[in-house]
Amino acid sequence: MAEEIILLDYWASMFGMRTRIALEEKGVKYEYREEDLSNKSPLLLEMNPIHKKIPVLIHKGKPICESIIQVQYIDELWPDTNPILPSDPYQRAQARFWADYIDKKTYVPCKALWSETGEKQEAAKMEFTEVLKTLESELGDKKFFGGNEFGLVDIAFIGFYSWFRTYEEVANLTIVAKFPKLISWAQRCLKRESVAKALPDSDKVLKSVSDHRKIVLGID
């Protein structure tokens, strides 16, 4: 059964983490393959010719690309175990809206936070802070974004938590002190085995990014 599902991924990708979490939540066995992003495998280029990006989920030889699409696919194939989307259409729409919001609003600034300096980095800090404010407000006093149950929006955002230390150090951005509700939420999520397994150690991410900045980007 394990050969039926292959995940092409990168250990520090907050997008890949989503798919890993979804697969773990459903108790589905799969083969994890680490990609070297500076030397992408022929399989990756064949399965995702348009974007050439990870994560790529390959099920019975057929590719599914884009992490939120993968998470929904997994939820639809194994609907009875730990449902990721709620059953009510309006609540599903809410979940999809927030997953889409996270994707639209984090991709550009999050990259700039660690790959840029000066004005560009400052602008990214402001943008990402706005996102965190909005998300903390949306979360409110709920246990998870969807209410009492862990679901799509939690899966969409939790991977970013493993990058918070990196953003704080590399971009001099205040997160932990400023967003206590998000931090409590992240810690609740981390109590789930699927999340604990999927998220890398924050210091490992920081080291990797710091090295990349120094060696590849020539910053610092």
Add this chain to the structure above:
Amino acid sequence: MAEKEEVKLLGIWASPFSRRVEMALKLKGIPYEYVEEILENKSPLLLALNPIHKKVPVLVHNGKTILESHVILEYIDETWPQNPILPQDPYERSKARFFAKLVDEQIMNVGFISMARADEKGREVLAEQERELIMYLEKELVGKDYFGGKTVGFLDFVAGSLIPFCLERGWEGIGLEVITEEKFPEFKRWVRNLEKVEIVKDCVPPREEHVEHMNYMAERVRSS
């Protein structure tokens, strides 16, 4: 006794994003109240219902607000199951969602936003990039009347509202032919099929005004 259904759609006549929602509502035979928004003067209602993005479309169903055109299409499909829009098979569904994202992100960005900011030489380069992207859609259409198969569906509404009935009008305004019959026979055949579908025809913005509007929108991009 049937529950009273109140469906309201906030849209803009030239917006492919609200037009595609209208296609879906019409396909399902859902009566709705349409509210025309003005881009340069958004109503207090719109700003209250969509404070984060401040954009159309906004669907209000029995007092509940649904935002983002893809999210709205899926909501409509799940709430009114007749004449399904999304494929039943999970793999086909994931493909429809993937290509819908490609249309609204890369195809839109290259074909409109980047194009608006480019000079003549730049436009030729972008046109080539756009052709490469649309070739993926071309391949999807082989052996099919529509992306949805025998009937129109989710990807037909998304790609139809955006490409032939929006981007092409923009390209017409700048005298650029991107999609040719020679290189894209399946795509052209699909557009001809779409043009025969009543509910699609009803939701296409009038051409001349739209071409003019697209020039105006490109100007807005340049001055932003």
